[in-house]
Amino acid sequence: MSSISSTNPVSNLASQLFTVADGNSDGRLSATEFQSFLVQLLGNLTTHQTSGLGTETSSVRQRAADAPPRTYQGMLGFDYVKLNTPTHTTPKYVFARATQDMNLPADRASRSAGLQQIVDNVKQNGYANAKVVGDDTIDFGDGSGEIDVLTGDGQWWWGPKS
Numbered sequence: 001m002s003s004i005s006s007t008n009p010v011s012n013l014a015s016q017l018f019t020v021a022d023g024n025s026d027g028r029l030s031a032t033e034f035q036s037f038l039v040q041l042l043g044n045l046t047t048h049q050t051s052g053l054g055t056e057t058s059s060v061r062q063r064a065a066d067a068p069p070r071t072y073q074g075m076l077g078f079d080y081v082k083l084n085t086p087t088h089t090t091p092k093y094v095f096a097r098a099t100q101d102m103n104l105p106a107d108r109a110s111r112s113a114g115l116q117q118i119v120d121n122v123k124q125n126g127y128a129n130a131k132v133v134g135d136d137t138i139d140f141g142d143g144s145g146e147i148d149v150l151t152g153d154g155q156w157w158w159g160p161k162s
Helices: 010-020 031-047 053-066 091-102 108-113 114-126
Strands: 131-134 138-139 145-152 155-162
Touching: 010 031, 091 114, 091 145, 091 155, 108 114, 108 145, 114 131, 114 138, 114 145
Parallel strands: none
Antiparallel strands: 131 138, 138 145, 145 155
């Protein structure tokens, strides 16, 4: 994106959108980053009803003013608003924030090896009894049992172990 002119408003917008979508700031947009960006964008568009342009514009401005200091990328299976509400501290969302705070490589082996780091973060955020119980499974110690947190291709997810 180095050829974008800084004087063209559309180019500036494209550059800003790319920066938001490029979650790991490597200058490249992976399919996962693009998908996450679209989920976030479309989720925000479809969950906020408006009664006209002025209403939406002011509500967008208000959401921006109220935004938490750390903005988390949307994740499939996770509500974007809950993910970005620090007071929403269910195990699922504490886990989801930890996955992004740890910024582990996207391959399954690295993420599986990094589960203890995720659990250490989760423990610091209210779930002292959390523990890794498998190569893709965590027990958060909240009575819900084992939760499968990693798909076969290395994507984070949330699913009770059956």
